[in-house]
Amino acid sequence: MNAREIYDPDNRWRLRHPAEKAVFAGGMLLLSVAAPSGVVLGVVLATVTATTLLLAAVSWRKFAGGMAAPFGFLLVGAIPVLVASGVNPDTQEAEWRLDVAAAGHLVLRGLTATACLVSFATTTSLPEFLGLLRAIRCPEVLTEWMLLTYRFSQSLLLTVASAHLAQQLRLGLGSPRARVRAAGLLGANLLPRSFEKAKRLERGLECRGYDGQLRTLSPRRRVSWPVLGLVVAVQILLAAWAVAAGRGNL
Amino acid sequence: MSEPILEARNVEYAYPGGIVGLAGVTLAVDAGEKLALLGANGCGKTTLLLSLCGVLKPRSGEVRLSGRLVEYTRAGLRNLRQRVGTLLQDADDQLFAGSIYEDVSFGPLNLGCTEAETRQRVEQALAAMELTDLGDRPPYRLSGGQKKRTALAGVAAMKPAVILLDEPTANLDPHASTDLLALLDQMHGQGTTIVFSTHDVDLAYAWADRIAVLDGGRVSACGSPEEIFGDGQAVRGSGLRTPWVLDVVNALQPSALWPSELRPPRTPAALVKQLAAMRIENVR
Numbered sequence: 001m002n003a004r005e006i007y008d009p010d011n012r013w014r015l016r017h018p019a020e021k022a023v024f025a026g027g028m029l030l031l032s033v034a035a036p037s038g039v040v041l042g043v044v045l046a047t048v049t050a051t052t053l054l055l056a057a058v059s060w061r062k063f064a065g066g067m068a069a070p071f072g073f074l075l076v077g078a079i080p081v082l083v084a085s086g087v088n089p090d091t092q093e094a095e096w097r098l099d100v101a102a103a104g105h106l107v108l109r110g111l112t113a114t115a116c117l118v119s120f121a122t123t124t125s126l127p128e129f130l131g132l133l134r135a136i137r138c139p140e141v142l143t144e145w146m147l148l149t150y151r152f153s154q155s156l157l158l159t160v161a162s163a164h165l166a167q168q169l170r171l172g173l174g175s176p177r178a179r180v181r182a183a184g185l186l187g188a189n190l191l192p193r194s195f196e197k198a199k200r201l202e203r204g205l206e207c208r209g210y211d212g213q214l215r216t217l218s219p220r221r222r223v224s225w226p227v228l229g230l231v232v233a234v235q236i237l238l239a240a241w242a243v244a245a246g247r248g249n250l
Numbered sequence: 251m252s253e254p255i256l257e258a259r260n261v262e263y264a265y266p267g268g269i270v271g272l273a274g275v276t277l278a279v280d281a282g283e284k285l286a287l288l289g290a291n292g293c294g295k296t297t298l299l300l301s302l303c304g305v306l307k308p309r310s311g312e313v314r315l316s317g318r319l320v321e322y323t324r325a326g327l328r329n330l331r332q333r334v335g336t337l338l339q340d341a342d343d344q345l346f347a348g349s350i351y352e353d354v355s356f357g358p359l360n361l362g363c364t365e366a367e368t369r370q371r372v373e374q375a376l377a378a379m380e381l382t383d384l385g386d387r388p389p390y391r392l393s394g395g396q397k398k399r400t401a402l403a404g405v406a407a408m409k410p411a412v413i414l415l416d417e418p419t420a421n422l423d424p425h426a427s428t429d430l431l432a433l434l435d436q437m438h439g440q441g442t443t444i445v446f447s448t449h450d451v452d453l454a455y456a457w458a459d460r461i462a463v464l465d466g467g468r469v470s471a472c473g474s475p476e477e478i479f480g481d482g483q484a485v486r487g488s489g490l491r492t493p494w495v496l497d498v499v500n501a502l503q504p505s506a507l508w509p510s511e512l513r514p515p516r517t518p519a520a521l522v523k524q525l526a527a528m529r530i531e532n533v534r
């Protein structure tokens with residue numbers, strides 16, 4: 001059974017060094033925050049999306065799934081910008097007007113920045129990311145805490161999925177009433193079941209010498225300097241263009 | 251005779267609520283053997299294995315490793331786990347990391363191996379379990395057989411002298427079972443002592459050097475497969491049956507189709523070979 005997570009384990013960049021992915025996503029994120037014009041934003045968005053879907057071969061479902069919720073928030077957040085209202089100082093009357101351009105620009109910028117994050121999240125697994133954080137000397141407390149949260153949410157999701165399946169198989173989700181009942185049962189059983197599972201896992205890990213610390217090693221990956229160079233070169237080009245476009249606007 | 255590598259003496263264990271898990275088990279495991287713990291559901295196989303690897307602390311009695319009493323301290327348990335590896339029945343209870351490679355590295359790192367040593371052990375174990383190509387896969391995206399092999403790789407990477415397996419072939423299809431047994435045979439060939447629990451009488455009869463029958467939290471009989479199943483006494487009343495290879499031989503004996511002085515074979519293949527040889531003799 002699969003726990004639902006945004007990382008796509010089949011992506012073609014899974015064996016790439018996380019630093020390459022971080023530089024790609026991070027650089028593009030900077031561009032999407034700083035780019036002055038909508039055209040540059042559009043190009044960054046298209047580059048990130050195409051690279052993630054075509055080169056990294058992330059499933060478009062995963063990518064769209066990651067984009068969906070932030071996109072919703074963006075739309076809602078753009079409403080106040082879209083409908084600008086105020087008091088006209090000349091007539092002293094309340095007025096409102098639609099600022100489609102500003103709202104569109106905001107949504108586009110938000111969408112581009114989100115795409116950068118989703119690109120990183122779909123191509124980089126959490127353990128990889130943690131490895132990267134450790135490599136740049138992020139405090140251990142923070143990484144361990146992230147790992148724990150991740151494991152717990154995973155085990156919780158797995159428990160939900162298997163309990164849901166068990167209920168479905170016994171026709172527990174047929175009528176709306178049965179659904180409510182099933183959801184109640186699920187909620188009531190979730191923590192004890194997760195706890196039981198955690199206990200069994202702890203016992204299993206104890207057999208392998210677990211002493212309270214989860215030490216692991218990731219497969220060794222080498223940073224590919226040509227790839228990193230290419231990524232940075234493309235980003236510098238985009239940045240230069242953005243600067244030129246910014247000057248043109250002035 | 252040399253000292254047993256692992257030993258339980260009068261081990262008793264009770265679960266919370268007073269449920270008896272083990273009611274005084276005495277059992278010696280000899281170095282290099284393949285010992286089967288055979289018994290019906292609920293007879294105490296899992297409890298015994300967990301007691302032997304130090305996860306459960308006996309209420310009374312003792313567990314000994316190479317003659318030395320196991321101490322339930324950090325150092326004592328560490329020493330025990332260095333020598334005794336355990337494969338639980340449900341591989342999901344032992345796998346936790348984000349990828350197979352990481353998961354297998356967990357045990358050696360816990361033993362205090364250096365990074366270089368750990369990498370070497372992980373790569374060796376993955377190759378032995380035919381998992382090298384799956385190294386970057388998350389464990390939850392594996393089939394049952396692959397999960398089992400991953401868990402076994404995690405144990406093998408710790409290079410234990412004894413490996414305890416709880417129902418190693420349960421939930422595996424025939425092909426995956428055969429694969430797993432071949433891998434275990436390979437480890438056994440390299441000197442690893444194997445103790446496995448099962449209720450599969452055919453497996454125990456064909457594959458074990460020695461069988462201990464468990465019944466109601468006690469060892470009710472212990473001996474070679476021939477001794478255990480020879481007259482059917484040892485398994486009577488314990489919820490088990492005789493292996494089918496023996497059933498065939500026993501069915502042939504009254505009609506004198508199987509000479510009583512001929513030693514019964516242990517595997518289907520051996521049975522077929524024997525029958526073919528007898529047919530050739532009859533034709534002559």
Ligand SMILES: Nc1ncnc2c1ncn2[C@@H]1O[C@H](COP(=O)(O)OP(=O)(O)OP(=O)(O)O)[C@@H](O)[C@H]1O
Nearest residue numbers: 265266269270271290291292293294295296297298
């Ligand atoms: N966590 C537990 N709490 C209480 N009682 C338990 C627990 N685990 C096992 N028991 C009881 O202890 C006894 C021995 O169980 P054990 O799991 O060792 O049997 P088993 O031989 O491994 O059975 P199976 O073939 O079903 O795996 C059984 O009566 C069982 O009900």
Ligand SMILES: [Mg+2]
Nearest residue numbers: 295296339416
């Ligand atoms: Mg059991």
